Amino acid sequence: MYHVLSSSPLFRGLSAEELITLFQRINHYFKQFRSGEMLAQAGENVDKAILLISGRLQGEMVDFAGNSLKIEELDSPQMVAAAFLFGPQSRFPVYLSAITDGKILVIPKKDFISMLSLEPRVMVNYINIVSGKAQFLSGKITFLSLKTIREKIAYFLLQQMKNGANDLITIEKTQTNLAALFGITRPSLSRIILEMENQGILTWSRESVKILDLAKLNQILGK
Amino acid sequence: MYHVLSSSPLFRGLSAEELITLFQRINHYFKQFRSGEMLAQAGENVDKAILLISGRLQGEMVDFAGNSLKIEELDSPQMVAAAFLFGPQSRFPVYLSAITDGKILVIPKKDFISMLSLEPRVMVNYINIVSGKAQFLSGKITFLSLKTIREKIAYFLLQQMKNGANDLITIEKTQTNLAALFGITRPSLSRIILEMENQGILTWSRESVKILDLAKLNQILGK
DNA sequence: TTTTAAATGTAACATTTGTTACATTATCTA
DNA sequence: TAGATAATGTAACAAATGTTACATTTAAAA
Numbered sequence: 001m002y003h004v005l006s007s008s009p010l011f012r013g014l015s016a017e018e019l020i021t022l023f024q025r026i027n028h029y030f031k032q033f034r035s036g037e038m039l040a041q042a043g044e045n046v047d048k049a050i051l052l053i054s055g056r057l058q059g060e061m062v063d064f065a066g067n068s069l070k071i072e073e074l075d076s077p078q079m080v081a082a083a084f085l086f087g088p089q090s091r092f093p094v095y096l097s098a099i100t101d102g103k104i105l106v107i108p109k110k111d112f113i114s115m116l117s118l119e120p121r122v123m124v125n126y127i128n129i130v131s132g133k134a135q136f137l138s139g140k141i142t143f144l145s146l147k148t149i150r151e152k153i154a155y156f157l158l159q160q161m162k163n164g165a166n167d168l169i170t171i172e173k174t175q176t177n178l179a180a181l182f183g184i185t186r187p188s189l190s191r192i193i194l195e196m197e198n199q200g201i202l203t204w205s206r207e208s209v210k211i212l213d214l215a216k217l218n219q220i221l222g223k
Numbered sequence: 224m225y226h227v228l229s230s231s232p233l234f235r236g237l238s239a240e241e242l243i244t245l246f247q248r249i250n251h252y253f254k255q256f257r258s259g260e261m262l263a264q265a266g267e268n269v270d271k272a273i274l275l276i277s278g279r280l281q282g283e284m285v286d287f288a289g290n291s292l293k294i295e296e297l298d299s300p301q302m303v304a305a306a307f308l309f310g311p312q313s314r315f316p317v318y319l320s321a322i323t324d325g326k327i328l329v330i331p332k333k334d335f336i337s338m339l340s341l342e343p344r345v346m347v348n349y350i351n352i353v354s355g356k357a358q359f360l361s362g363k364i365t366f367l368s369l370k371t372i373r374e375k376i377a378y379f380l381l382q383q384m385k386n387g388a389n390d391l392i393t394i395e396k397t398q399t400n401l402a403a404l405f406g407i408t409r410p411s412l413s414r415i416i417l418e419m420e421n422q423g424i425l426t427w428s429r430e431s432v433k434i435l436d437l438a439k440l441n442q443i444l445g446k
Numbered sequence: 447t448t449t450t451a452a453a454t455g456t457a458a459c460a461t462t463t464g465t466t467a468c469a470t471t472a473t474c475t476a
Numbered sequence: 477t478a479g480a481t482a483a484t485g486t487a488a489c490a491a492a493t494g495t496t497a498c499a500t501t502t503a504a505a506a
Contacts, residue, residue, distance in 0.1 A: 083361070086347070087354030093361060116350075117343045124309070124336060130353050131310030137360035138306070138316060142284075144367040145406070148462070174483060183368070188463055190485065206472075206483080371492070397453060411493055413455065429453080429502075 008077035026111040033098045040096040049112040050080040055102015059094030083133045149192045154220040167211040231300035249334040263319040272335040273303040278325015282317030306356040372415045377443040390434040
């Protein structure tokens with residue numbers, strides 16, 4: 001059990017033995033769940049740290065009218081709702097239900113705080129996790145703030161180039177997937193890509209994109 | 224000096240005396256800055272915790288083309304870039320410059336970690352700050368994900384009602400401000416508001432909005 | 447009160463994106 | 477290789493929003 005935990009981001013750097021010693025000093029329990037089981041309601045107070053040990057969970061956002069909006073899936077081993085255990089509104093942002101059978105580790109908030117004090121490595125790990133969430137969301141907002149499809153494409157490609165690619169960028173996603181990621185429709189994406197090809201900015205084949213005019217690509221995000 | 228700090232979110236719950244004792248055990252220094260001075264470059268590694276003691280700072284986002292995009296202002300006393308001291312990309316997300324004269328407290332990251340271990344109250348405060356950032360950004364994304372102007376208006380108004388208002392909502396912002404907040408143009412906002420008035424959903428006067436048909440307002444966000 | 451500035455209403459038109467439908471091409475599988 | 481399936485190109489049209497310009501109303505200042 002504990003060797004699974006030692007490979008989770010929260011307990012990175014701690015051996016299974018160290019974990020056993022640590023967990024002898026704090027309250028915690030394991031809980032099995034069945035596929036389809038509801039684990040938490042949206043709005044419910046978060047007073048426990050939850051770690052997904054095995055299995056797969058999903059979070060459903062629900063709008064004001066009661067309809068299910070989006071789905072986020074969680075793989076093990078990972079912490080659940082890490083950024084909602086503390087902070088002004090420590091409430092579940094989603095309905096949490098199980099896609100498969102599995103197991104979670106539950107630590108009451110009070111004990112979780114004790115654990116962070118007892119073991120600085122876990123404290124730093126946890127802060128890294130929450131900070132990472134904030135940084136991820138921050139980047140997502142930058143992207144969502146882009147108005148036109150041209151801007152989204154330009155930003156996406158420049159981001160890929162920043163991450164090491166040269167002017168020949170390998171795209172692992174289909175246009176259909178990209179359109180979903182961008183929150184737009186597939187024909188609209190295709191239309192703009194063809195437009196950019198005709199303007200000599202790039203050539204877009206199935207598996208890769210070649211940047212022909214980097215200046216023009218940058219210009220799209222200027223002003 | 225330390226009594227200012229004890230009123231900051233990071234040191235909430237600690238007296239000035241406790242802070243003095245705490246700071247005797249960790250490296251730190253104060254630094255004066257002048258209006259207009261550049262305090263940090265975007266992309267620069269964040270290896271120090273920075274607390275704004277007095278004065279006012281601004282953060283400027285810069286796009287790929289080198290143009291300044293958005294401005295965020297920071298008041299004292301407050302922690303600067305709290306969610307970027309840890310996490311996978313611990314780099315400044317903005318250019319940080321001073322609007323007024325003032326003073327910052329700087330704590331090297333290593334010492335900041337020691338401080339969190341030494342004083343669990345500061346640790347919990349810091350985690351609350353970072354979690355709060357993540358939660359704020361999460362809410363912002365929900366809003367940015369709304370596609371139409373009608374949805375944005377409906378969401379905004381329902382949010383106000385959730386925060387205690389009844390069906391008569393006091394609006395402190397002008398339509399011009401709201402449009403900027405929503406990232407749309409003022410005539411477009413005005414147009415949709417008038418449409419919703421004609422549909423009997425609400426009446427919008429300068430200082431307040433009266434909800435006439437809550438069901439219809441909810442329906443806008445449904446499906 | 448009069449004047450001025452800000453906020454809002456409104457309209458015509460342009461631009462962008464979505465919708466729908468179908469053709470064409472690539473990729474996978476039997 | 478043949479057929480099925482997914483991915484992409486493309487077009488006509490609808491819907492949503494931006495742009496620009498000006499009129500009207502309200503609030504603030506002189």
